[in-house]
Amino acid sequence: MPKEPRQRKVNNSAKPGDTVTRNIVIGMIALVVLSGVIFTVLDKRSGSSVALPASIESISTANNGEPLTPTISPEADYGVVFNADSPLKIDVWEDFQCPYCKFFEDSMGDYLEDLIREKQAEVTFHMASFLGQESVRASNAANCAVPEGRFIEYHRALFDIQGGENSGLFSNKNLVEIGTRLGITSESFANCVNNNESGDVVKNVASSMKKNGVEGTPTVFINGKPWNRTTSEFRLEEFKAAVEAAKQ
Secondary structure, eight states, rough: OOOOOOOOOEEEEEHHHHHHHHHHHHHHHHHHHHHHHHHHHHHHHHHOOOOOOOHHOOSSSSSOOOOBBOOEGGGGTEEEEEEOOOOEEEEEEETTTTTHHHHHHHHHHHHHHHHHHTTEEEEEEEEEEETTTHHHHHHHHHTTTTTTTTTHHHHHHHTTOOOSTTTTTTHHHHHHHHHTTOOOOOHHHHHHHHHTTTHHHHHHHHHHHHGTTTOOSEEEEETTTTTTOOSSSSHHHHHHHHHHHHHH
């Protein structure tokens, strides 16, 4: 005959105190678990609520031109070289945190890009990093944009959003996000930024400043000769005139 199912028995011999203790322990475990859930939720909320600077949020692919892939040339002291071997040569030394470099780029950036895209000049950007760790990070990230064909756009974006010196703006996270908003979405770019893969290039540029007679930024050479503005302002027409004269 089939066996009857065994009945689960209740242990009536347990002491009242044991039940109370058990309930207290269960309650404490539940409280710990609940606290962990609460802190996890709050942590996630606080992480997601950290807003990007508005300047980064404004970056987009709207002004991207055709991709251009320059070279990082040891012969040019590890500068970023466009149109190598063009007879007209312009060397620009900048630091992404230098406010005067931003003034220069605001005035001359579009003109330099035209010279590059129209293949009128060999333009070499030497990205210095003497203003602190965020200059190092920004220069590394700009070099990481070279194989992506977006150095021009990335270079422009960093100067467009330039903030206070070593303010936290040029964190690796933000530098990757800037790339993403410019359409640079490859894993290799993010890895390059986060792992400082162009760090040696940045160091080589920094160490080459002295031998090139660069004591500050921006410093510009046209066919090997320093361009010295005649006023405190960066005047496009004055710079254009110097470039045109060098073509003769």
